[in-house]
Each structure stands twice: as structure tokens, then as C-alpha cells.
Amino acid sequence: MGRTARNTDRAETVTAGPGPVVVGILNITPDSFSDGGDFLDPEAAAEHAATMLDEGAEILDVGGESTRPGSDPVSQEVEIGRVVPVLERILSVRPEAVISVDTYRACTATAALEAGASLINDVTALRGDPRMASVIQEAACPVILMHMQGEPKTMQKEPHYEDVVGEVRDFLAERAEYAVTAGIRPENVIVDPGIGFGKNLEHNLDLLRNLDAIVDLGFHVVIGASRKSFIEKITGVQEARDRVSGTVATTVLAYERGATLFRVHDVRANREALAVAEAVLHTSRR
Ligand code: HH2
Numbered sequence: 001m002g003r004t005a006r007n008t009d010r011a012e013t014v015t016a017g018p019g020p021v022v023v024g025i026l027n028i029t030p031d032s033f034s035d036g037g038d039f040l041d042p043e044a045a046a047e048h049a050a051t052m053l054d055e056g057a058e059i060l061d062v063g064g065e066s067t068r069p070g071s072d073p074v075s076q077e078v079e080i081g082r083v084v085p086v087l088e089r090i091l092s093v094r095p096e097a098v099i100s101v102d103t104y105r106a107c108t109a110t111a112a113l114e115a116g117a118s119l120i121n122d123v124t125a126l127r128g129d130p131r132m133a134s135v136i137q138e139a140a141c142p143v144i145l146m147h148m149q150g151e152p153k154t155m156q157k158e159p160h161y162e163d164v165v166g167e168v169r170d171f172l173a174e175r176a177e178y179a180v181t182a183g184i185r186p187e188n189v190i191v192d193p194g195i196g197f198g199k200n201l202e203h204n205l206d207l208l209r210n211l212d213a214i215v216d217l218g219f220h221v222v223i224g225a226s227r228k229s230f231i232e233k234i235t236g237v238q239e240a241r242d243r244v245s246g247t248v249a250t251t252v253l254a255y256e257r258g259a260t261l262f263r264v265h266d267v268r269a270n271r272e273a274l275a276v277a278e279a280v281l282h283t284s285r286r
Contacts, residue, residue, distance in 0.1 A: 008141035010098050011118035014058050015142050015220055016187060020255050020274045023059040023100065023263040024052030025226065028082040033068040034227045034240035034265060040082070046089040053094055056271035059119070061263055062086055062112075063102035067123055067197075069156040079103060080111050087115040100144070104128030106135045113139050121263075123148055123197065125175040126182075133182035142188040144222055145175045149198025159198040165210045168193050173217055190220040190261060195250075196228040204230045208250060208257075215258030222261035225250035226270075241265075248273045256281060 014021055026049055030037045039045035049060050064082035065074045083101055090097055101112040104124040109132060112120070118141060125145035126133050136143045147168045149159050161167050172191040179189050193207045193214055207214075208225070215221050225231070231246035232238055244266045251262045251270045255277050264270045 007098070007116050007118040008113070008139055010096075011059070011100075011142050012188065014098050015119075015190060015261070019260075020278065021058045021261045022056055022267055022271050022274065023061050023222065023261055024049070024055075024057030024267045025263060025265045026052070026060055026062045026086070027066065028062060028064050028086050029066045031068070031071060032063070032066045033229075036066065039086075042085045042089040045086040046093055049086075049090045049097065050094055052267045053097060055267040057267045059098045059100050059261070060090070061100040061102050061121055062090075062117075063121075064108070065103070067102075067152045069152060069196075071152045073152075076105050076107050079105065079108050083108065084111055084115045087112060087117055091116045104132065106131035109135045113141065119143065122146065123194070125172075126179060127175075133179060133184065136179070136188075137183040140185070140188070142190055143179065143184060144190045144192055145172060145179060146192040146224075147171050147194035147197065152197075155198035156196075156200075159200055159203060161203060164199070164203045164206050165213050168207060169213050169217065172214060172219075176217065176219055186219065190222050191217060192222045192224060195223065195225045196230060199230075201230045201233045204228075208253060211254055211257040211259060220261060221254075221259040222263055223250065223254040223259045224263035225254070226264040226266070244269050252277045 027035050064079040098118045100119045100121045101117045102121040104122050106129045109120045121144040123146045176189050195204050226247045227240045227243040231243040235246050237243050248269050252273050
């Protein structure tokens, strides 16, 4: 329990800091859209984790189930069996690592926090499992609340909004209020418009363009646009791994609009772009 408390404190320190925070993605899945199958072996996963930390990731986001469009859920046992050994392996070589776990299941979150995870990334914004809010509240750790219309299996089949920015903002405000009412401290709430989760190209662009409406809610904002298919629609780059430049553009624009956390696959490129953006936008700090 001592270890859990220390690790969750560390997550709060990272998310509360002034600077942009790079969250490196580590998918322990056979079917993730851009890195599926690369890190199923805990050794390979830990090696990639160390590389991302060395490249400047302040947080690692470890996921054991793909939520790409069309994906199927896996069982809780499979998810825990993928995530926990990797967490243990990473923390045995890099005990200072701040690790987020991408899960909407309370049991997985509990097992991950016990194994040393520092925060939880819940793409259902505490709607997927009624016990999740109390797990977060008891651990006193940060939580990412993400907007999604529909569910991964079908979410990209004609997503529809009257006013995407207003609807996503209102949803996040309601979920944040739910979290705070459940005893989660407001400083520990991080909101995410959920780029690509039940959104077409125009919806994604509208959200990125008007991100200040979500920043104005007063919570930390995370953006997860890395390598997503809307970048292909704009640039024509079909290979997901090659969508680095398009991703970096979203990172810089979202940073300028007030987002502070960036969930990305390509840590070095995004870290360098943020350093330059930071220097231009905040010259008084230098
Ligand atoms: N995107 C993905 C997964 N989890 N979590 C948050 N908070 N925000 C996101 O935008 C987000 C997320 C999907 O990307 P990826 O993890 O690369 O792929 P997959 O779901 O196929 O594993």
C-alpha cells in the first residue's frame, strides 16, 4: 500500500506542474491500430518504456485492450494478465516511472494500482464500471475522463452531433462533476475530448479548433490524436507509423490552445516540438 501511495503522489506532481506533459503510449495488445503486437512480450515492452522515458515522456500509458474502431473487448483476466507483468517489469528497472493504465474496469485498475500504477485513463469516463469511481477515490490518484460517442465496435458508423464542441464540453463537465461528487479531488480530474472516438474528420477538427471551450472547464486537458486516421484523411499518409508530422501539428496547436498533456506514440518528435512551442509562447520563463 505504501508503494501505491507514493506512486499516486508522483502522478499528481507531474500533472500539476506548469509544463506540457508527454504521455508515451504502450499498447500490450495484438490488435492496436498502429503498434499492435509489438510489445506483447514484457521484456520488449519494458525496453520500449525505457526508450520513451529517455526521450522525455513524463508518464507512460499502458493499455491491455485495443479501443480502435471495430475492436472487440477482451476479458478482465486477459487484460490484467497483459498489463500487470509489464508494469512490474518496467518498475523493476525504472522505479521512478509514472505509469497510467488505460482501462475502464475497476478490477484491472485495482490490480494495476497495487502493482505500482500512478493514475488511470478511463475512456468511458467512469461509465464503464460502477465501481471505478470509488477505486480512484480510495487511491486518491488522477483519472483521465474521455468523451466517446457509442462504443468502439460501432462508434465510427455515422457519428452525429448537433454541436460537437458544446456536446463534448457538456459531457465532460457532467462526468467531472460526477467524479468530484464521488470524492475525487478536482485537481485529479483530467478531461479528454476523445479524438476519433465516435467522430468524423470535421468533428475532430472542430474540437481541436475550439479546444479552449474544453480548457475553460478548468481541468487539465489531455489530447490523444497520435497517428489517428483523420491525419491520413488530411495528409494521405496511409501507414499509421508515418503520421508523425501530422501528429506533431495537433500537439503544438492543442498546446497553444491550453491542453497540457499529450498522449503520443512518438515521444521524441512531440517532446521537441513542445519545447520549441513553449519557448515561443512563454518567452518570460527563459
Ligand atoms: N486513444 C486511444 C486509446 N486510449 N485514451 C485517451 N485518454 N485518449 C485517447 O485519445 C485514446 C485513449 C486509441 O489509440 P491507441 O491506444 O494508439 O490504439 P488502440 O486503442 O488501438 O490500442
